[in-house]
Amino acid sequence: MKIVAVGQAPVGVIAVGQVPVGVLAIGQGARGVIAVGQLACGVIAVGQLAVGLVAFGQLALGGVWGGGMLALAPVGGPSLIGWGPLGELGLRDLYRLRRAQLRPAARTPVRLTGAAIVAVVAALIVWFGSLSPIVDELRHDDDTDIDAPVLR
Numbered sequence: 001m002k003i004v005a006v007g008q009a010p011v012g013v014i015a016v017g018q019v020p021v022g023v024l025a026i027g028q029g030a031r032g033v034i035a036v037g038q039l040a041c042g043v044i045a046v047g048q049l050a051v052g053l054v055a056f057g058q059l060a061l062g063g064v065w066g067g068g069m070l071a072l073a074p075v076g077g078p079s080l081i082g083w084g085p086l087g088e089l090g091l092r093d094l095y096r097l098r099r100a101q102l103r104p105a106a107r108t109p110v111r112l113t114g115a116a117i118v119a120v121v122a123a124l125i126v127w128f129g130s131l132s133p134i135v136d137e138l139r140h141d142d143d144t145d146i147d148a149p150v151l152r
Helices: 091-095 109-139
Strands: 002-007 011-017 021-027 031-036 039-072 075-083
Touching: 021 109, 031 109, 039 109
Parallel strands: 002 011, 011 021, 021 031, 031 039, 039 075
Antiparallel strands: none
16 A cells, blocks of 8 residues: 555545545545545545545535535534534634634424434435445555456
8 A cells, every 4th residue: 555646546644636546636537534635435535425424525425414505414614505403613713722612502392303303314425425435445555356267
């Protein structure tokens, strides 16, 4: 595995390219622990379509926190159209974690059910769309899954 990988489909700790996979992935279809790009999927995702446990982008689906133009997460951040059924935690609050002020929403059964559904869906998408492929890609070191033909 490379430490820094650049190219069409790079895999490495730091990957930059078209469809990067790595701990820090920067590119168009980024999958990583920290993913930045148009279709970012990871634990922390920033991009036009961001899916992650913490997501920020034009369309954001967050498992814990989400912010952007259209955001859906259990705890919402700054957004034009957003739904955070458990409350809102702004960027300034995230910057100063010592004095973070969660502005809780009314805890109704519908809101709690919605928060649970959003958290489970986002966690499944993050695992199957990002973390599982990352673990698989990082485990393989330039090997292929195709067996060589047997000569008899």
